[in-house]
Amino acid sequence: MLDRPTHIPGKRSLILLDDPALNAETPAPLLDTALTPNELFFLRNNGTVPEEVPGDWMLNVEGAVRRPLRLTVDQLRTGFPVHEVVAVLECAGNGRATFTPPTDGLAWGPGAVGCARWRGVRMADVLRAAGLLPGALYIAHESPDHAIGKPDRPALSRGIPLDKALAPETLLAFEMNGEPLPRLHGAPLRVVVPGYPGSAWQKWLNRLWVRDCEHDGAKMTGTDYRMPTRPYAPGEAMDPADFRVITDMPVKSLITHHARQGDQVALRGFAWSGHVPVASVVVSGDGGASWAPAVLEPGEGPWAWRRFRGLVPLGGTLMARATDSQGNSQPMAPPWNPRGYLNNAVVAVGI
Ligand SMILES: Nc1nc2c(c(=O)[nH]1)N[C@H]1C(S)=C(S)[C@@H](COP(=O)(O)O)O[C@H]1N2
Numbered sequence: 001m002l003d004r005p006t007h008i009p010g011k012r013s014l015i016l017l018d019d020p021a022l023n024a025e026t027p028a029p030l031l032d033t034a035l036t037p038n039e040l041f042f043l044r045n046n047g048t049v050p051e052e053v054p055g056d057w058m059l060n061v062e063g064a065v066r067r068p069l070r071l072t073v074d075q076l077r078t079g080f081p082v083h084e085v086v087a088v089l090e091c092a093g094n095g096r097a098t099f100t101p102p103t104d105g106l107a108w109g110p111g112a113v114g115c116a117r118w119r120g121v122r123m124a125d126v127l128r129a130a131g132l133l134p135g136a137l138y139i140a141h142e143s144p145d146h147a148i149g150k151p152d153r154p155a156l157s158r159g160i161p162l163d164k165a166l167a168p169e170t171l172l173a174f175e176m177n178g179e180p181l182p183r184l185h186g187a188p189l190r191v192v193v194p195g196y197p198g199s200a201w202q203k204w205l206n207r208l209w210v211r212d213c214e215h216d217g218a219k220m221t222g223t224d225y226r227m228p229t230r231p232y233a234p235g236e237a238m239d240p241a242d243f244r245v246i247t248d249m250p251v252k253s254l255i256t257h258h259a260r261q262g263d264q265v266a267l268r269g270f271a272w273s274g275h276v277p278v279a280s281v282v283v284s285g286d287g288g289a290s291w292a293p294a295v296l297e298p299g300e301g302p303w304a305w306r307r308f309r310g311l312v313p314l315g316g317t318l319m320a321r322a323t324d325s326q327g328n329s330q331p332m333a334p335p336w337n338p339r340g341y342l343n344n345a346v347v348a349v350g351i
């Protein structure tokens, strides 16, 4: 079952979601490695996938800058120091399928997440080369992909606040896991913004637009990739004024392997979070009635996920529950919200 062929070139074993755009997630057992191989990495597209990289591709840096720039990937690679970050990329809608009542949006299981080694140049270095003007507040990302059936409408144009754009972990990446960035993951250049939801990781980036206000591009306004600032009841009419851009990801964990060991079960998986580090993981073999501490291994840097391992008595439902350094633990029930984002509930694994 896991060796499911797909029609997506360079991809194997992904679960395709039902959508006119190309969206596919990774089965949890295939996320059992510290770095998710490119061919197993989930795909999220809000619109079309550009067929090929045009030969005259350039990155434009414009807006509130002293010197607008036009740079090829070679100029980026040779003109700026190259850096790497190992970081988790997770869609804000990951796990949406388990919200009740269901919400609009792709019904992701738990596999719209992966961890990769990203290599590129710092967004900060490129912005500084362009010379930020005093009013600079927000960096907008643009690319050539468009909404399905609407060639004049961008698929997605999101952005990040200036402080995150200048943070050392925020890259313009041209390599993924030691290979040239695959076309499906944004070649020739994508934004890497650890700690932020995947939607901020713009693919096929061809323009950075430095703005003096929060960006209002495609899927950046209304309730898209935004969370309500107050509880909403299912069915209640949504007022966009109540919604704020998602700028952080919650603490989370996923069991990726389990095996019987005598009268116990050895299980392992990964724990991750956004800007607040993971502090501990506990595991259960009886559906959450009792918990035992798991061993939590260091990750490769602060933005990578961390391996946990635990041993629980054989017999019941397996669970893992992570807590971050501010004491936030994964909830037992999915934290329902009207657009179905940030589901970090404990996942139950039956054996
Ligand atoms: N240009 C562009 N970039 C994009 C998107 C998109 O639709 N178009 N989707 C975003 C979303 S919502 C996610 S979760 C990630 C997924 O990255 P991946 O397909 O490389 O896994 O890409 C982001 N970057």
Ligand SMILES: [Mo]
Pocket: 044, 090, 091, 092, 093, 197, 198, 199
């Ligand atoms: Mo996403």
